[in-house]
Amino acid sequence: MTPKQQRMLSVGMLVVGIAVVSAFTIGAFREGTGFYYELDEIANGTAPLDRSIRVGGLVQEGSLLREAGSLTLQFTLTDTVNTLKVLYTGVLPDLFRDGQGIIANGHINNEGVFVAEEVLAKHDEDYMPPEVADSLERQGYKADE
């Protein structure tokens, strides 16, 4: 190949590569990004029911309930003003406890209950997920520690 053809080849491959990749990326991102919704948005019904979303908040004191021996449980998330009932089946993360800031991925069912597929707590007990810290601040609560 002459240098000119070489350059054409590299440029061509680059263009094709970028085009293919962008197409896939846009598609993948549209499918796979989870949008975070505030608890008040869920309370007033602006959050979508048909797709997977992320929610966050504090685990309300004493709200964790489970049937003895069963993996299914429920608890309530709060941003100090609004609350949301969450259903989950599975193993909870180590740092899940009353008052802990957590994030859950899942969807809202017809009864307005959040069915979580995944519950995430950060690995440091002082550490508040930033989304949750923002939500609390919106409700006039200063989440320092």
Added chain:
Amino acid sequence: MSILPELGQIALLIALALAALQGVLPLVGAHRGDPAMMSFARPAALAQFGFVLIAFLILVNAFVSNDFSLQYVANNSNSQLPVQFRVAAVWGAHEGSMLLWILILTVWTSAVALRSHSLPLEMASRVLGVLGLLSVGTLLFTLFTSNPFLRLQPAARDGADLNPLLQDPALIIHPPMLYVGYVGLSVAFAFAIAAMLSGQLDRQWARWTRPWVTAAWVFLTLGISLGSWWAYYELGWGGWWFWDPVENASFMPWLAATALFHSLAVTETRGLFKSWTLLLAIMAFSLSLLGTFLVRSGILVSVHAFASDPARGYFILVFLLLVIGVALALYAWRAPSLDTQAGFQATSRETFLLLNNVLLVIAASLILIGTLYPLFVEALGMGKVSVGKEVFELVFIIPMLPLLLLIGIGMHSSWRTGNLASVLRDYRWLIAASLLVGVVGPLLVFGSNSVLTACGIVAALWVMLASAGAPLKLVRQGKPMTRAAAGMHLAHFGVGLFALGATVVSSFGIEADRSIAAGKPVTAAGYTFELKSLEEGQGPNYAFLQGVIEVTRDGEPVATLFPQKRRYRQQESLMTEAGIDGRISRDVFVALGDALGNDAWSVRLQYKPLIRLIWLGTIVMALGGLLAMSDRRYRVHVKAGAAKRTEEAAVVPAVTVTDSA
């Protein structure tokens, strides 16, 4: 109260002064052709290493001797912490990590100082000068925003303890390994800048640079792999890669470094791709810095995020822009004059290496986009999003699958002309075997298959067979093989192992959350798990509850596992320690969840076929890199270079070569 920490701080200040000398004088000297100024580089580099080492050892000593008058020690250690973890706690948080970072930078710099006698003095001076400037930046950062020697008034009675997650043997060596890799890329960067400053970029330059890049890559590979292994058994509940921003931050430089040494191969052998190689060297190091910025500024949410501080983020951002800005400006100035005109055919090795580079860079770019996407969306006021694991997996597989398929062909293609037809002919049986096993194998072993899985397995087997094929042929014919070639084949074999493990475990791994109670065995993935008993006990700084779980398969005993739930006393935090029965063919993994009442516990049970190949593959890759690095041509030129230097010295009689080595 010992005054050692103050001495540590002074040592860092002296190191800063030395770094400034090392950064300025040799560069000015090289520009003016003043050997006296250039001769500062080596002694300054070595002395700087000495002072940073003193500071580092003082900090280690503060941890080991429980000096809680230091804020950093008080925040990250505890008198009950076992001593090996007290040492590891030095780099358990931000300030100490920075000091470790600087120490490693000075180690690399000293290595360059000691091993660069074959380089022309100007080149060595410029490389060391650039490294000196980088050191100035990181030392300033540490002293002004992240000083580990700050005193706490009054001293704490005891420390807050190291995050229990980090109290693990793998975490003692994971960060240093990773940093050695990260920071090692600064050497390639310095070589690139030096070449652009001098305007001399030839095949010899590529030969000097290549082993350094490979060395950094070897450490980066092992560091990332260790992190993945730790995540698997310590925090992952059985996952081995999470596409967490910090993982991505280490993986992007790895991809760039991988592209870089493949591109260097072309530059060394054929004198081509020069400007591209330079760009990759800049990119690889910039991605390391970007990773640091993302982690330390706390703008991205991550399980690894250290306590964040906007001032730190701001400093690193300025440093980053300065480094990348200057490098790219130099590049824009020099690159157009560099490229050599030489031809190669469409199916030559050059083309395959070009493809390799394009695909690796695409992969790195996509991961970068995915990592930064939430930031952009939030900055544009479009809400808060997170990019899921599935997105990363998909956009990573798109460039990687063709890359795997091309490896086997590319490494048997000849330079310049190409011999695609004969490669395909020679390897047709291996290709057929990979296809057959990839399509039929999963059906026989696991009873199912999918297009993507089959593609992954075929590609992985093809890489392994193609890598093993050539060396075996040479051995059979009794022909010698260079270490570089052997290393390349070995590393590619490792890539195949990794890909096989990753494909099989993601396709056929089984995960199940169950409720388990004594006398009520549960079954998952064909294995039966029975809780025999729950025992309580005490570790050095934690109390634990340990399940004794017997695993059987078709009535045959397989293993007894001891998953633990630990409560660390100081931080009152819970930790899960999985029980794992690991074999090369599969892992059986049990993690204890929570007490469910009625004496039942939730457990997460997992069956992970071939997961060990993931880490084995990375070890094999690293070994391949080491083997290639030790090739004769990187050692022999030391002598040739020494001869050349004597010649040069003869031309400029005033040179007094200061050998501090």
